[in-house]
Amino acid sequence: MTEKTPYATRPAPDLEWLRSLRNIVLYLARTPTSAFGLLVLVVLVLAAVFCPLIATHDPYLQDLQNTLAPPGGAHYFGTDELGRDIFSRLLYGSRITLTIISLVTIVVGPIGLFVGTVAGYFGGRVDMVMMRLTDIFLSFPSLILSLAFVAALGPSLNNAIIAISLTAWPPIARLARAETMTIRKADYIAAARLQGASPARIIWRSVVPMCLPSVLIRLTLNMATVILTAAGLGFLGLGAQPPMPEWGAMIATGRRYMIDSWWLVTFPGLSILAVSLAFNLLGDGLRDALDPKQMNRR
Incomplete structure (x- = not known):
């Protein structure tokens, strides 16, 4: 009799997933540009989590006797027009940036996947209706459309996140539809259909997993646009409201003093630049790491 392979020796799905994740991280770490992006994002997460321990001052505490102080030992990045420590405000502002990124990703990913996979699988009138709706959103620049939504909903951080989410899903839907x-x-889709699988099951179990790598890469690349849009809304006073230490709002309040006090806009601007560049570099690295040709070479 032929011996059957014991169940215990079969590769566990969880171990395969962890092995794939480890390979992706190792590939990103070996690529200088991707490693830089990954490092910046790790610093962002650590700053957001441990900012109460790292911050040297209360980000909301005003010291009117120490306004517009230049960078030095007492205040690493100087103080603003109200005497608040800019270094501490940047650290707490990383929480706002991370919150925007997380919530937008949670909303945009499922919406774009649902619209794109349903339209691409069924085709016909379903595809026409969903794609025409997508085209309406794509016909407007994302920042202009976000401004319109925030103007209708009212200026606040939550409304800014909703507005950005409503304008960021169409590219994901287009990509998922093409995939x-x-x-x-x-053949495996036809086989599942012949076995009696419902369209919902086929989309969820067979189509969505194939679209996930491309959607993940697109989401990572879109985060730079999301950060810039959120900073633009904050700069215009339609995003996070004072005294919240949002980076775009910090630039807006500091631009009146930037001729003599350059640090008010320089450090928040560099933070936005670094995080946006990190997501772009990480997205490029993920595109190479998830490429089947690259995976076969490894």
């Missing part, structure tokens, strides 16, 4: 249309006629 779905290339795989919907595959």
